[in-house]
């Protein structure tokens with residue numbers, strides 16, 4: 001690991017692109033737009049799915065003569081294949097060129113693709129140091145979807161780093177100070193198992209609009225962190241009777257900005273209690289979706305309080321901690337595996353390695 005140092009800019013003491021799985025797009029967005037283009041981990045990528053629903057995440061420059069393949073450059077998807085706007089080469093979801101309009105497809109013409117994994121309608125791609133293959137995986141099981149509403153996603157972009165945003169999962173002191181939660185408690189010490197980290201905690205929170213208290217929440221939560229791009233929170237709220245999930249997905253854009261996606265999902269509820277009782281007039285599915293949208297909104301409001309801190313903070317490699325800060329340094333030691341030494345990464349044989357070195361710098 002490079003020795004991170006205290007620093008004046010946002011987080012330059014940390015390499016900008018830690019190894020791991022990072023969110024690309026939702027299945028819904030892929031279906032809606034057909035072809036997505038974005039900046040991700042410092043490079044331009046495109047994402048689409050073929051007629052069987054297999055997603056592909058690829059670098060968005062054609063291996064033929066380098067045309068840009070995003071939709072605003074004329075790239076399009078035809079019968080599940082990505083078609084280049086310059087000479088019409090077509091690529092399947094393995095990245096291979098399988099057709100051209102005027103000659104046999106050259107075998108050597110292939111897009112640089114990233115391994116993908118889909119969980120609950122969200123597509124993730126692996127970012128490996130110098131292009132190396134996945135060193136670990138996201139959880140094999142997708143959480144049960146029957147009886148749960150559709151996911152709701154909201155994304156914020158700001159200057160930050162995924163190690164800093166994920167650190168809040170073990171920084172319980174900030175829950176009280178920044179978000180005003182009461183009775184914050186860690187049930188057990190955090191558990192680390194390879195790339196997975198588990199943290200259990202509980203808190204109470206009065207939710208207000210101005211001076212008006214509209215709910216009093218009593219929450220227990222289990223956070224499962226899998227690398228710095230994927231945090232999954234399962235929670236139970238006792239007063240309203242909510243059984244819910246949150247995914248907090250932190251994705252570097254360009255070495256300065258990150259996208260933080262807040263994804264929420266609720267189990268369909270029979271009888272919401274407390275102030276949610278008027279919602280009982282609605283059928284169960286729309287009632288749960290409405291509550292989920294509201295949950296996402298209030299979670300997003302909480303995260304905005306964090307963003308105000310994250311977007312201005314400096315990374316402290318040697319933080320001066322107090323006794324009850326507990327698990328911060330254990331978390332940092334867990335993080336070091338996502339910045340492997342370059343010497344331990346196998347060499348990449350094609351011309352990608354230059355890009356990767358620059359990106360992983």
Ligand code: FES
Pocket residue numbers: 062063064065066067084085086087088089
């Ligand atoms: S540059 Fe893409 S087909 Fe020629």
Ligand SMILES: [Fe+2]
Pocket residue numbers: 168174175178179302303306
């Ligand atoms: Fe927070």
